[in-house]
Every structure is written in C-alpha cells, then in structure tokens.
Amino acid sequence: MLESLGVEPDVEAVYRALLTRPGATAPTLVDLLAMPPLSVEAALTTLVDSGLAIHSDEHGFSAAPPAVALGALIADRRDGLRLAEQALASFAEEHRAAVAGKDISDLIEVVTGVDAIRHRYGQVQQAATTELRMFVTSPFVAVRPGENAAEPAVAGRGVRIRVVLEQAVLAEPGAIDEAVASLRRGLEVRVVEHLPIKLVLADDDLALVPLSVAPAGDQSDEPGVEPGAVLLQRSGLLAALDALFENIWRRAHPIDLAGLDAEDSADADADSAPTALDRQIVSLLLAGLTDQAVCAQLDLSLRTLQRRLRHLQDLAGVQSRMQLGWYAARNDWT
Numbered sequence: 001m002l003e004s005l006g007v008e009p010d011v012e013a014v015y016r017a018l019l020t021r022p023g024a025t026a027p028t029l030v031d032l033l034a035m036p037p038l039s040v041e042a043a044l045t046t047l048v049d050s051g052l053a054i055h056s057d058e059h060g061f062s063a064a065p066p067a068v069a070l071g072a073l074i075a076d077r078r079d080g081l082r083l084a085e086q087a088l089a090s091f092a093e094e095h096r097a098a099v100a101g102k103d104i105s106d107l108i109e110v111v112t113g114v115d116a117i118r119h120r121y122g123q124v125q126q127a128a129t130t131e132l133r134m135f136v137t138s139p140f141v142a143v144r145p146g147e148n149a150a151e152p153a154v155a156g157r158g159v160r161i162r163v164v165l166e167q168a169v170l171a172e173p174g175a176i177d178e179a180v181a182s183l184r185r186g187l188e189v190r191v192v193e194h195l196p197i198k199l200v201l202a203d204d205d206l207a208l209v210p211l212s213v214a215p216a217g218d219q220s221d222e223p224g225v226e227p228g229a230v231l232l233q234r235s236g237l238l239a240a241l242d243a244l245f246e247n248i249w250r251r252a253h254p255i256d257l258a259g260l261d262a263e264d265s266a267d268a269d270a271d272s273a274p275t276a277l278d279r280q281i282v283s284l285l286l287a288g289l290t291d292q293a294v295c296a297q298l299d300l301s302l303r304t305l306q307r308r309l310r311h312l313q314d315l316a317g318v319q320s321r322m323q324l325g326w327y328a329a330r331n332d333w334t
Helices: 009-020 026-033 037-049 066-099 114-127 150-156 175-184 236-251 276-286 291-298 302-316 321-330
Strands: 053-055 060-063 108-112 131-136 160-166 188-192 199-202 206-210 228-233 253-255
Touching (some): 026 037, 037 053, 037 060, 108 114, 114 150, 114 199, 131 236, 150 160, 175 291, 199 236, 228 236, 276 291, 276 302, 276 321, 302 321
Parallel strands (some): 131 160
Antiparallel strands (some): 053 060, 108 228, 188 253, 199 206, 206 228
C-alpha cells in the first residue's frame, strides 16, 4: 500500500506491527511477522532513518504517528511530482523548438507489433495534460475493452477525456459495462455509425493512428504481418486529425450515465414514466444498435423488447420509432 511512497513491503509490515505494539523489540517482531532477523533489522534501520520509527528505549522501537510521518512523505512526493511536471513543461517546449521546421520524417515514428503499440498507447494517454481525445472502433488489436489501465489514472488527474465510439463497439460483449465505468470516471462519450480510423490525440502534441484502415473484421492483409501504428508529433498532420475529431464529435450522438446505468435510475410506475430498463433501451437504439444487439446487451428477448417499445410509444403518444426517438430526446428519456 505504501510502495507509491517508496516504502518497501517488508518495511511497511514492520511499521504496521509497531503501530499496534509500541516498544516492540527486533526479536519480538521476528516472531510476530515470521520474517528473517536480518530483514527485520534492515526494516527497522530504514524506518528510523526515514523518520517513521524511533527508539523507545535501548532495545525497543515505536512507530511515529502516521499523520506526521506519512504526511511528510506524501508532501515530499507531491513536491517531487510538481517539480517533474515543471520539468515536463520545460522539456516539451525545448522539444517543440527543436522539431520546428524539421523534415516530416523527424516527426513520425512507426510502431510495429501488438506489445509496442500497447506501450505507446499508454504513453500517449499519460502524456495528456489538459485533454485526451479518442476514436474507438472494433475489432480490437492491441487493447481490448477493460484493459486500458491508463484511462482511470488520466481521468483521475483531471484531464478532460472525450471518446467517440463506433456503433459496432457497443455490440461487443461487456461494452455497455465498460461505457458505464467510463462515464462514472467523468468521460464524455458519443456514438456514430462509422469511424474512418482508430485515433488517440493527447492535447495538441501527440497522436497515435493505425497504419491499416481495413474495414472492421478485415485485419488479415497478409498472414503473419504484425499490426503497425504511427506516432505523430505536432505538425500539419496533427492539425488535420484535430479537425477530423472535432467535426465527427459535433455530429455524434451523446451517451449519458442516466441512460445506461440502471442502478442510478429508480424504476417508475410503468403507466406514468419510463423505467430504468426503458431508458437503457432508448439510449442504445438512439446510439444506432439493432434490436438484436440491444437484446444481447440487456439480456432481453426480442418479444420483450418490442413490447417495451410499444408501451413507450403509447406513453409518448406517438406512432413510430422515429417519433419516439424525437420525443425521448426532447423529454430527457435517455
């Protein structure tokens, strides 16, 4: 738990033991923790040197109050991170100045292989300081839904994240759960019928795009050929991708948490208002999913789906699904 502060697991174990046993001696800790004597002695030396423990008597040790000792470590780590962020900004400006006017080949890096793409994908996300923008399409080659470990960390830093999903992505197993988790983290998510490419944009500085733009499901240009991607630095190409994202974002259909997360929407009376399930159905249909895809995502039969839609049309006083979609959007049913 304290490894992020530079405290090793053995040292943390000894510190935790001292918290509940002030004045404990090294032999006592050896018996209590079933650790080698040398490991316990090394941990005690580290704790004393770092201010996390003190000698309570000739042989005993006591833990320093956590609020004081750990608070100091956290403050030091925060100061270090602030200095690193300042260095990052300085290095970024030096790099921009260095690449200004360079040949385009100096601004492009070709990344080959699933592992290399996954690594660069994480790095580009972590590089974002103000905004991260993504096009997500299927099939998934390097990072599958639920495997993007960088996203929660980036969202936790307060970086704005906007994502456009291709409709086919929402039909993938677990896609709705992943969308709900992203929305809970504060991501802005929209859907369009088709996307021209996969894309990750970090601020106005970096972009990662695939080398292949084959249609979904057609990833086998040549057997045995590894997938590839291109990492772009600030350039005219990056500006073009920026414009492409913003153009598609404006015409994409928004998805909100209330429409997808049944836990956040209490079921209302079936004769007076749409239930949480109804809101999920409407949200997915407005996002462009077929009846069959909606049934698969919500574990419904086609007959149940059609019955719920007929009820919603009666509730809205409309005659067609198109009218229902218009009414639902105007009356916050999604």
